[in-house]
Every structure is written in C-alpha cells, then in structure tokens.
Amino acid sequence: MxxxxxxxxxxxxxxxxxxxxxxxxxxxxxxxxxxxxxxxLKTTLLINQANIEKQIYDDVFNNPSLSLVSCGENCINITTKSGVKSLQVTDGNVTYDNYSMKIASGSSVGELTFNSYDQTVGTDTITIFEIDLPITNKLIDGDYGIHIVAQKGNLLY
Amino acid sequence: MKKNIKGFTLIETLIVSTFVTGVLVYLFTQFVTLKNGYDRTLRYNTVESIYKALNLDRYLTGIEARTVISEVNKNNLAYADISDCSKFDSSSYCGVLMSSLDVKIAIVTKGDLEGLKAALKNNNPYSEGLYQFVKRDNRVSEDGYKLIVEYNDNTFASVNLSI
Incomplete structure (x- = not known):
C-alpha cells in the first residue's frame, strides 16, 4: 500500500x-x-499647534498693550509689545507675522474668531482675550487648532 | 524497505503553531501598551495646556495669592481644590476665567507632591486620568506651590506657581 x-x-x-x-x-x-x-498624523498636528501657539503666546502673554482687531475674513491684527502682527488663514496655511504653518492634508479648518470682554475685579478692570481657530481631521478625534486665552489688567502685573 | 520519515507530524505542527501564535499575541499586547502610553503622554503638558495654566497662575499670584496659601496650609491639607472658585473674593472673575480656559479641575498643592499623591492614593475623588498624571509627575519644587490642571479636552498640565 x-x-x-x-x-x-x-x-x-x-x-x-x-x-x-x-x-x-x-x-x-x-x-x-x-x-x-x-x-x-497626531504628532504632526500637535507639533504644528505647539509651534504657532508658542509664537502667538510669546507676544500676547503678559502684554499690557494687547488688543485684537479684525482685518478681514479669517484675519486678526494683534497689537504686541513690538507692533502689530497679523494672524490669518489663507489657502491651506495659517500665518502669524513671518511664521507660516501648512495645514496637514485631510484637515478641516474652521472660522478664525476672537473675543474680548471686560470683568471688574475690585476697583480694577481685567480684560480676557480669546482667539479660536478649530482644526480637525477626519482620521482622528480632537481639535488641534489654535486656542489662545490672554488677560490684561493692572492687578495682574 | 526504508520508511520515508521526511516531514512533520501533526503534533509537531500543532506545538509550533501554538508557540508562534503565543509569541505574536504577546508582542501585540506589548505594542498596544506602548501605544496607550504614547497616547497618554501626548496629553500631558502640551504647549497649549501649559500656557493656559500660566494664565491661571497669573490670576492666582496677582489677585488671590494670600487665599491660595491659606487654603493649602489649612489643617495640614495636602492640597486645595480651587475648581469652583468659591474660596476667592473674586469668584465671579475666576469663574469666567476658568470657563475661558476650559478647566475641569484645578488643584493647588505644595511643591513636594508626596502629600497629594498619598491623599489621592487613599481616596481619589477625581478621575483616574488625573491621578495617573499626578503619580507620574516627578518634578519637585520643594519651596513654593504647584498648580495642577485637568481640562475638559482630557489634557493635563502642571506648573510651579509664582507665589
């Protein structure tokens, strides 16, 4: 067999x-x-966010002459200690003064908005500034945009 | 006539397959652990979360320094929870600031975190994520105070207070 x-x-x-x-x-x-x-993708988005937020925060944080003014759609003029700088969103890029950040492919950019409101603390007035630019990506959860908060008031210095 | 003994028996194949599968499963679980650790650390002390904490530091140092010190040193507590701003004279402004910064929990503790770690280990009223963040913070500021913040987007930050 x-x-x-x-x-x-x-x-x-x-x-x-x-x-x-x-x-x-x-x-x-x-x-x-x-x-x-x-x-x-997450690392790229976080690095982009960190770089541009650091640029902006270096100017707006602890800045007694801070003010925000609109300069058109998706554009804000920020008065800094050294003058006026523009934050704007154009053609897939976010630019702040000379710094430009390319938005990662596949990401969606929301509307660039800002807000400021005065609050009374004792006899002083403190102003809170907010700048918001949502950036999301369909592949991952979370908002990787720009979210700046700054304060201005005599009591804080 | 010689018997042809080339090839593997069924038992040999089964044993090798089981062994290889076991090794692959072990490697995969280790990789998942690494990935979870990586995801977790991406939420710790990001640039945005640190600057927001520094904003809170400016407010506490400039306006409520005495209250903060008194609360932390009260009854030898390890920490003071300032999330609801109820302890401050400027609670209205504090509430608006906390809302702008999207703060979920804000804790002030002494620079040496051991008291806070021990308190949370015995009875943790906060999220597991916050406890893990505090547990992993080995930066000690022996004199002074530390601010630890958990935000609503599940990120965390800790800064030394300028008080």
Whole structure:
C-alpha cells in the first residue's frame, strides 16, 4: 500500500491552523499600519499647534498693550509689545507675522474668531482675550487648532 | 524497505503553531501598551495646556495669592481644590476665567507632591486620568506651590506657581 501523502483530517487541521495564523497576522499588520498613520498624523498636528501657539503666546502673554482687531475674513491684527502682527488663514496655511504653518492634508479648518470682554475685579478692570481657530481631521478625534486665552489688567502685573 | 520519515507530524505542527501564535499575541499586547502610553503622554503638558495654566497662575499670584496659601496650609491639607472658585473674593472673575480656559479641575498643592499623591492614593475623588498624571509627575519644587490642571479636552498640565 502506498503510505505517502497526508490524510484528509491532517490536511484540514493544518489548513485551519494556517488560516487562523494568517488571519491574525493580517489583522495585526492592518492595525499596526492604522496605528502608525494615526500616530504620525497626531504628532504632526500637535507639533504644528505647539509651534504657532508658542509664537502667538510669546507676544500676547503678559502684554499690557494687547488688543485684537479684525482685518478681514479669517484675519486678526494683534497689537504686541513690538507692533502689530497679523494672524490669518489663507489657502491651506495659517500665518502669524513671518511664521507660516501648512495645514496637514485631510484637515478641516474652521472660522478664525476672537473675543474680548471686560470683568471688574475690585476697583480694577481685567480684560480676557480669546482667539479660536478649530482644526480637525477626519482620521482622528480632537481639535488641534489654535486656542489662545490672554488677560490684561493692572492687578495682574 | 526504508520508511520515508521526511516531514512533520501533526503534533509537531500543532506545538509550533501554538508557540508562534503565543509569541505574536504577546508582542501585540506589548505594542498596544506602548501605544496607550504614547497616547497618554501626548496629553500631558502640551504647549497649549501649559500656557493656559500660566494664565491661571497669573490670576492666582496677582489677585488671590494670600487665599491660595491659606487654603493649602489649612489643617495640614495636602492640597486645595480651587475648581469652583468659591474660596476667592473674586469668584465671579475666576469663574469666567476658568470657563475661558476650559478647566475641569484645578488643584493647588505644595511643591513636594508626596502629600497629594498619598491623599489621592487613599481616596481619589477625581478621575483616574488625573491621578495617573499626578503619580507620574516627578518634578519637585520643594519651596513654593504647584498648580495642577485637568481640562475638559482630557489634557493635563502642571506648573510651579509664582507665589
């Protein structure tokens, strides 16, 4: 009798085992790829946010002459210690003075808005300034835009 | 006639497959742990969260310094929760500022965090995320006070108060 070859049970068992391992490997690869892409995108968005917010905060934080004025759609003129600088959104870029940040591909940019309101504290008036520019991406949760809060008032200095 | 003994038996195949699968599963779980750690640290002390905390620091130092010091040192408490601003004379302004900064929890503690860590370990009234953030903060400012903030977008920051 010819005893070469495999029995049906052996083939089926082996095929099942190999299939399970292959499916697990493919799922692992796909999830690793997705994790890598998300991580890369999140890091890029956070670095962009950090860079431009630092630029703006260096000017608006602890600035006794701070004021915000609109200079058109998606444009704000910020009075700093060294003059007036513009924050604006144009054609996929966010620019602040000489610094320009390219918006990561696939991201959606909201409307650039600002607000200021006076609050009485004792006999002094303190003004709170807010600048908001939402930036979101369909691949990851969260808002990676610009959200600046600054205060101006004699009691704070 | 010699028996042909090339190839593997079923048991050998099963054992190797099980071993390889086990190693892959272990590697994957380690990777997921790393990824969760990475996601967690991306929320700690971001530029935005630190500047917002510094805004709060300016307010506390400029206007409510005495109240802050007195609250933290009251009855040897490890910390003072200032999230609801009820302890301050300027509570109205404080509330508006907290809302602008999107603050969920704000705690002032002594520069040495050990008291706060011990208090939260025994009884944590806050989120697990805040407890983990405090636990991982090893920067000690022995003299002075520290401000720890949790924001509504699940980010955290800690700064030394200028008091």
């Amino acid at each position: 010819n005893n070469k070859g495999f029995s049906l049970v052996e083939i089926m068992t082996t095929f099942m085992l190999v299939s399970i391992i292959l499916i697990m490997l493919i799922e692992l690869l796909l999830s690793l790829k997705s994790i890598y892409k998300e991580g890369d």
